[in-house]
Amino acid sequence: MDHSSLAGRIFRGVALALVLVFFMFPIVWILLMSFQTNEQILRIPPHILFEPTLANYEALISGQLRTAAGNLEISFMRNLMNSFVLSSAAVLLALLLGVPAAYAFARFKFRLGESIAFTLLSFRFAPPLLVLLPLSLYYQELGLNDTYFGIVWVYQLIALPLILWIVRGYFEDISPDIEHAYRLAGHTWREAFTRIAVPLAGPGIAAAGLLSFIFCWNNFVFALILASADKQPVTVGALAFVTASGIQYGQIAAAIVLSVTPTLLLALYAQRYLVEGLSLGAVKG
């Protein structure tokens, strides 16, 4: 970069700062809110300086919500755990199903192949609310309502198309000759898949897995309808803070901080793979 003039550098600094403030402000504000009581939050005008309190976090972790109307049981930590279990299981299942499927779509031309791939992608087009009503009826009939497996299954609507289409691009970018060379050396196609294709598509698989984990984590509406309180993830669990005696802004903020932290840490840790992975797929080698 050769923008060495002083004005140019200042301008870039200011522009970067503006962008940063724009994107970071809600997160910073929520972080601040999570250390305030409801009264402090609702003060007008708002104060930047305040006496921080850990009461919100205490309430979340102990599961006791004290309100004007009395004590409420909340299962936030359980919701958090549910989010982990559901998202991880959904992504694992989607990887197990999606990576081999992506390989098949990338390598083999078969009848209706493109149509099937597109149909799978089209699951992402339909608004979830559209499918929820029939889905909940079927689930009730199948006994899948309010089961972990039922939710993991419905999360495949989110994770599977994403993984399928991202990973397929990576497999297509690997020269088939590389796999042919491995097979000619006396290895079966299964070995060529596990030792050549999957490692080479690794960054893409990691990126797709991470993205679908985040999408699953952030999902709200499927679990709201299809699961009861003890199976619900944190996104739905946060509704518990809208109580009869008012909205518990402090606890909501603390809950958001706690629920965002895992995905944020994961994204920061995997950022390298994410950027490398997504851009590698974009440029044909």
Add this chain to the structure above:
Amino acid sequence: MARLELDSVGKAFGAVHCADGLSLVVEPGEIVAVFGPSGGGKTVLLRMIAGMFEPDDGDILVGGRSIVGAPPEQRGVGMAFQNFALFPHMSAQENIASGLRAKVGSGEVASRVTSISRLLKIEHVLGHMPRELSNGQKQRTALARALIGNPEVLLLDDPLRNVDAKLRYEMRLELPSLLRRSSAAVLYVTQDYREAMAIADRIAVLINGRLVQVGRPEEIYARPASVAVARLFGDPSINLAEVTPQAVQGALCAEIAGTRVLLESDERTPVDHGVCWLGVRPDDLVIARDFGEGAIPARIVAITPMHERAVLLLRFADGTEWLAALPPDAMVGSAEDSVFVRFAPDAALLFDRATGLRIGPQQRRQAA
């Protein structure tokens, strides 16, 4: 070791015939170059043998056993790819070792990798990843990987295409002895007739999915089966003129740009064949300042000095343009000079104008 047999192999993609009744036998220890213009079906042929495509008809046999329908890993075929196809996530050492099909101990693997890499002069880069290797080293690594498993059939898909000129010359010298060491039946695909002539025992000329001619390099050079083959061998390529050969006083003659030239003939040459192509290689033309019998008057249009010889563009009285290639010390004149062009009767090749097939004497002098 086993011989490779192709028995009227055919393959079409839609309306395009990539292979049309290909029959060829490669003996163990023999190197056959598959040579032809791009799009002629060379790579498809290799890939059918390697098992990436199956032929539509015909059979492929290794050691008398059909390999059609067998998965690639069970064919006993090794292959070096034009784009190297190294495994990017494995070191050169692991790449080469992956080519060992037999399950052997790790000590045995290491010693065989070491010996093959010493042979190919890459033992100092064994620990490197493919992206850290030069193209020459990549190519040698790919070759080592194909050779280490002692395949019965070795397929080389234009292995020198992506390496620099100096290395290409070196490898042309080294490859034949290296390949013979393995005593595999070798099919070597190339688009460079010089490479084919330098490396191969025999050359199979593949044009539009058909084997037009199979023979020893000097045979094909001296007695090309058709105009198309003659054009492919030689740089600059062969000069052609449209002639109608006639018998004059018992000898076969043809008229080029108004000059009557003598042609070689024997009892097999039909005297009244009709319109033919007459081909003379640029190296066989002799340029002189003085008129002589059978000498065609010409004007030098341009002279291109090439490293070891000069190429002259000549124009005859009727506008026909021919090229002559001369050693620099045989140079006469300069551009715009008028000269006379001659060639020996046995240097002229006659081809049927309609079919492009060569006609005339079967016995020819050897190529220089």
